[in-house]
Amino acid sequence: xCNFPCDSIxxxxxCMSKERKICFLQGNEACAEGAIAAGANxxxxxxxxxxxxxxxxxxxxxxxxxxxxxxxxDELSCMGAIIGASMAGAKSMTATSGPGxxxxxxxxxxxxxxxxxxxxxxxxxxxxxxxxxxxxAQADVMQARWGIHGDHxxxxxxxxxxxxxFSMTIDCFNLAxxxxxxxxxxxxxIIGHMREKVELPADDEIQLYPRRKPSVPPEDFKPYEPCEDxxxxxxxxxxxxxxxxxxxxxxxxxxxxxxxxxxxxxxIRRLEGKIVNNRDDIVRxxxxxxxxxxxxxxxxGSVFRSAQSAVxxxxxDGIKAGYFxxxxxxxxxxREFLRAVESARAVVVxxxxxxxxxxxxxxxLGANEVVRKLVPLTKVNGELIRxxxxxxxxxxxxxxx
Amino acid sequence: MPWGAEPxxxxxxxxxxxxxxxxxxxxxxxxxxxxxxxxxxxxxxLGGPIVARPEDCIGCMQCESRxxxxxxxxxxxx
Amino acid sequence: xxFDKSFLRQSxxxxxxxxxxxxxxxxxxxxxxxxxxxWDKDDVFSVSxxxxxxxxxxxxxTSSVQTTHGRALAFATGMKMTRPExxxxxxxxxxxxxxxxxxxxxxxxxxxxxxxxxxxxNYIYGMTGGQASPATPHGAYSSTSPYGNIxxxxxxxxxxxxxxxxxxxxxxVYHAQQLPxxxxxxxxxxxxxxxxxxxxxxxxxxxxxxxxxxxxxxxFLRDATVSTARYEQLSPEEKEQKIPIGIxxxxxxxxxxxxxxxxxxxxxxxxxxxxxxxxxxDGGQIGRFELTFAGSGGQGLVLAGxxxxxxxxxxxxxxxxxxxxxxxxRGGSSKSEVVMGDGDxxxxxxxxxxxxxxxxxxxxxxxxxxVKKGGLIIADTTYVTTVEQEDVNCLSIPISQxxxxxxxxxxxxxxxxxxxxxxxxxxxxxxxxxESVLARLAPKLHDLNIKALEAGYALGRGTVGKx
Numbered sequence: 001x002c003n004f005p006c007d008s009i010x011x012x013x014x015c016m017s018k019e020r021k022i023c024f025l026q027g028n029e030a031c032a033e034g035a036i037a038a039g040a041n042x043x044x045x046x047x048x049x050x051x052x053x054x055x056x057x058x059x060x061x062x063x064x065x066x067x068x069x070x071x072x073x074d075e076l077s078c079m080g081a082i083i084g085a086s087m088a089g090a091k092s093m094t095a096t097s098g099p100g101x102x103x104x105x106x107x108x109x110x111x112x113x114x115x116x117x118x119x120x121x122x123x124x125x126x127x128x129x130x131x132x133x134x135x136x137a138q139a140d141v142m143q144a145r146w147g148i149h150g151d152h153x154x155x156x157x158x159x160x161x162x163x164x165x166f167s168m169t170i171d172c173f174n175l176a177x178x179x180x181x182x183x184x185x186x187x188x189x190i191i192g193h194m195r196e197k198v199e200l201p202a203d204d205e206i207q208l209y210p211r212r213k214p215s216v217p218p219e220d221f222k223p224y225e226p227c228e229d230x231x232x233x234x235x236x237x238x239x240x241x242x243x244x245x246x247x248x249x250x251x252x253x254x255x256x257x258x259x260x261x262x263x264x265x266x267x268i269r270r271l272e273g274k275i276v277n278n279r280d281d282i283v284r285x286x287x288x289x290x291x292x293x294x295x296x297x298x299x300x301g302s303v304f305r306s307a308q309s310a311v312x313x314x315x316x317d318g319i320k321a322g323y324f325x326x327x328x329x330x331x332x333x334x335r336e337f338l339r340a341v342e343s344a345r346a347v348v349v350x351x352x353x354x355x356x357x358x359x360x361x362x363x364x365l366g367a368n369e370v371v372r373k374l375v376p377l378t379k380v381n382g383e384l385i386r387x388x389x390x391x392x393x394x395x396x397x398x399x400x401x
Numbered sequence: 402m403p404w405g406a407e408p409x410x411x412x413x414x415x416x417x418x419x420x421x422x423x424x425x426x427x428x429x430x431x432x433x434x435x436x437x438x439x440x441x442x443x444x445x446x447l448g449g450p451i452v453a454r455p456e457d458c459i460g461c462m463q464c465e466s467r468x469x470x471x472x473x474x475x476x477x478x479x
Numbered sequence: 480x481x482f483d484k485s486f487l488r489q490s491x492x493x494x495x496x497x498x499x500x501x502x503x504x505x506x507x508x509x510x511x512x513x514x515x516x517x518w519d520k521d522d523v524f525s526v527s528x529x530x531x532x533x534x535x536x537x538x539x540x541t542s543s544v545q546t547t548h549g550r551a552l553a554f555a556t557g558m559k560m561t562r563p564e565x566x567x568x569x570x571x572x573x574x575x576x577x578x579x580x581x582x583x584x585x586x587x588x589x590x591x592x593x594x595x596x597x598x599x600x601n602y603i604y605g606m607t608g609g610q611a612s613p614a615t616p617h618g619a620y621s622s623t624s625p626y627g628n629i630x631x632x633x634x635x636x637x638x639x640x641x642x643x644x645x646x647x648x649x650x651x652v653y654h655a656q657q658l659p660x661x662x663x664x665x666x667x668x669x670x671x672x673x674x675x676x677x678x679x680x681x682x683x684x685x686x687x688x689x690x691x692x693x694x695x696x697x698x699f700l701r702d703a704t705v706s707t708a709r710y711e712q713l714s715p716e717e718k719e720q721k722i723p724i725g726i727x728x729x730x731x732x733x734x735x736x737x738x739x740x741x742x743x744x745x746x747x748x749x750x751x752x753x754x755x756x757x758x759x760x761d762g763g764q765i766g767r768f769e770l771t772f773a774g775s776g777g778q779g780l781v782l783a784g785x786x787x788x789x790x791x792x793x794x795x796x797x798x799x800x801x802x803x804x805x806x807x808x809r810g811g812s813s814k815s816e817v818v819m820g821d822g823d824x825x826x827x828x829x830x831x832x833x834x835x836x837x838x839x840x841x842x843x844x845x846x847x848x849x850v851k852k853g854g855l856i857i858a859d860t861t862y863v864t865t866v867e868q869e870d871v872n873c874l875s876i877p878i879s880q881x882x883x884x885x886x887x888x889x890x891x892x893x894x895x896x897x898x899x900x901x902x903x904x905x906x907x908x909x910x911x912x913x914e915s916v917l918a919r920l921a922p923k924l925h926d927l928n929i930k931a932l933e934a935g936y937a938l939g940r941g942t943v944g945k946x
Contacts (some may be wrong), residue, residue, distance in 0.1 A: 017751060023752040024755060024798075044556075063739070064746055064748070070556065072556075076550060077550060077553035080556075080557065081556050081560075084526075084555060084558040085557030087554075087557075194800065194801045194827055196799050196824075238565050242521060242543070243542075244491070244537045245544040246545040247546070302827070305825045305826055308825045309825040309826045425493065428493070428497075429498060431693075432697065435697070462656065465482060466504070466656045467504060467652070468503070469500055469503030469507075471482060471492070475481065
């Protein structure tokens with residue numbers, strides 16, 4: 001579940017049952033249930049394959065649990081609506097796929113600049129453009145990092161199971177509140193549409209990070225004055241704290257200050273620092289057999305499952321393979337990866353794209369002057385990478401070495 | 402409040418409307434002078450308003466309502 | 480009455496507006512109205528987009544939010560739905576509202592959500608230096624229409640009326656003293672209110688269109704505007720020269736959030752996800768068993784895969800279901816796959832099927848090669864007429880036909896198929912399967928489908944396999 005420290009459980013009604021439940025859910029269904037479990041009470045959505053089931057699920061779940069659902073006229077307005085709702089005190093989410101994710105970028109940037117917590121789900125499909133509407137890809141990884149114009153850091157998580165579609169949605173909300181940032185959730189069409197057994201927790205097992213409300217009265221409050229961790233307290237609109245919010249560069253009072261270089265520099269660096277400086281708290285990952293791996297397989301999302309299978313098969317056949325799974329794609333688990341790759345001679349990176357995360361791993365290795373053979377295993381035909389493809393690649397890499 | 406209020410009208414027995422101009426906010430657009438039905442204002446060299454004939458002010462409030470900079474305050478006589 | 484400056488955010492003053500710009504007039508009228516209505520400053524949300532008009536909320540001592548270009552209505556919709564008791568007022572430029580924001584303007588009016596949109600129409604994109612907007616008159620000069628605007632001017636009020644806004648009015652900043660009265664009516668309207676306020680942009684529009692000073696632009700606003708009543712009496716040629724101001728629409732229409740609340744109030748209870756009672760596994764290992772259902776859309780193969788998966792979960796096993804299909808809702812191709820196992824399943828798709836159920840000839844032809852040696856194909860011979868023998872066992876049954884003739888409904892073929900599977904494969908427990916069928920089908924379908932299940936089960940057990 002959410003394994004980070006948090007002081008209190010939100011004392012709002014959490015719409016889960018009193019006991020655990022075993023369910024057979026579709027990934028998208030589990031994401032919708034996860035949002036409700038996280039206390040989400042506002043959803044704005046627009047239909048797009050393969051994410052539509054999330055909107056459909058929440059169109060029912062929101063009115064059933066006292067929340068609000070609206071189908072907006074396009075994805076740009078979905079993103080705008082969830083930011084407005086969050087500013088006014090809601091916990092809000094939207095879900096889309098590649099083309100809609102592209103449309104949302106400007107407003108996601110606005111959420112970054114105004115430090116508005118919200119969750120954006122991108123159930124990735126083949127692109128670019130209309131691409132492969134019903135088939136999976138992992139091709140929005142770099143877009144999640146850099147889709148917004150301007151300098152910024154972002155948090156993005158990649159689930160690999162239906163159970164994680166549930167639990168990580170909650171995690172996304174918690175990270176969003178803790179760091180006052182939009183959080184991108186990056187399943188792919190396989191995870192979104194597959195159905196698996198999932199154990200839903202009882203309501204008292206769910207830990208939520210409550211919104212950081214102001215600790216001073218309105219006359220002393222500065223909306224963008226950071227706490228020690230770089231994150232300002234958040235006053236909801238209409239709760240007695242009146243200030244100006246703008247997407248322009250602004251000072252700690254919210255006043256636009258476009259002609260003051262010091263203010264600009266301080267703000268941009270603080271916004272990035274919020275995430276970069278707290279990366280130890282934010283980074284999530286998994287690994288196995290890395291202590292003595294000769295070849296490290298780095299995989300995320302549904303491809304991780306193939307990698308898992310391949311690595312176990314390789315080990316069974318006496319080959320020293322190991323895997324490293326980034327769960328937070330951004331910020332990248334760079335230190336953890338560098339440690340995991342120590343014993344390995346080569347890194348195999350299977351991805352359903354043309355090597356987007358392989359590029360990031362190459363950057364990490366290069367920046368730290370660590371030399372390893374990096375082998376991207378790319379697939380862009382709408383099909384999931386199979387375990388045997390990873391198995392064969394690892395064997396070839398070892399033979400060539 | 403950062404008001405640089407300069408009451409330029411004589412106001413001995415409060416029988417006259419008091420017109421105050423905030424010169425810090427005034428941008429000298431001249432609209433107050435242009436549309437005053439009683440020609441209360443003159444304009445200085447830079448185009449800013451001078452309350453020249455406050456005794457003629459009928460308190461129609463057009464100057465205050467039309468001022469785009471909240472820079473005119475008309476206090477009606479008691 | 481004198482203007483109460485406590486409603487201003489004075490730390491932001493003086494305004495960035497050019498001398499004579501009408502935006503400050505609108506701001507003053509707005510804040511006067513807020514005070515007159517007795518609204519608490521904390522209960523007012525001032526929202527804007529991008530442009531000169533977008534700076535207005537900065538000067539208002541309310542909860543003030545400047546958003547992105549054209550999207551203010553979207554943000555405001557989220558704010559209002561979250562805090563419906565608050566007063567939401569938007570300040571949009573003509574370009575922001577009707578060009579980039581046109582779609583959101585259309586839908587906000589259509590929804591009739593309770594907020595007021597004040598459009599500051601100065602016929603131009605002012606902040607960026609005077610480019611043509613949809614409100615720029617035909618023939619006017621701007622920095623992007625240096626030879627005269629070839630485009631036609633949008634009539635914002637007509638668009639708002641057509642789109643469904645319940646209160647629509649137009650005025651000008653020359654008519655400064657009438658603005659609070661109109662705003663009061665707009666704010667009191669429980670629905671989407673639109674007030675278009677014409678104003679001068681001396682720097683962006685005026686200079687390029689031969690207005691010598693802002694005073695001349697105000698004279699224009701005074702002289703070119705007539706009341707709506709007077710306007711109706713004009714000849715068509717006269718109408719070309721005049722702009723009607725006043726109230727174009729003031730009606731009661733059901734408001735969006737009221738309707739949402741009524742809908743939510745009618746909901747009796749939450750539909751929770753179904754709990755599946757799992758027995759602990761009996762210790763028998765099934766290993767990794769891969770099964771493909773293939774056929775055409777509408778044959779219920781996805782449901783069959785789901786029911787089979789839930790059956791395995793009831794038995795204390797694990798199952799993953801995936802599916803693929805073409806764009807057609809009916810017909811076309813449909814594939815539903817189940818991977819079953821004793822523990823967590825890693826690779827979720829079929830690599831080498833142990834069993835293929837083929838419900839059409841096309842799917843038989845396409846997928847038979849993917850079945851492993853010694854595996855099984857169950858072919859519905861109603862549709863699969865050509866069956867070729869290789870290293871694979873084949874069970875040929877006219878499933879759909881049996882359903883049609885014996886049970887009177889071809890659509891239970893998928894359930895009959897599940898019965899056949901249970902009969903044929905020892906590890907699928909009939910009772911668990913029956914429970915799953917009942918759980919996933921509506922009660923009115925139970926009778927028919929249990930019959931199909933039983934018939935299939937008998938077929939599966941009794942039939943040795945037509946080789």
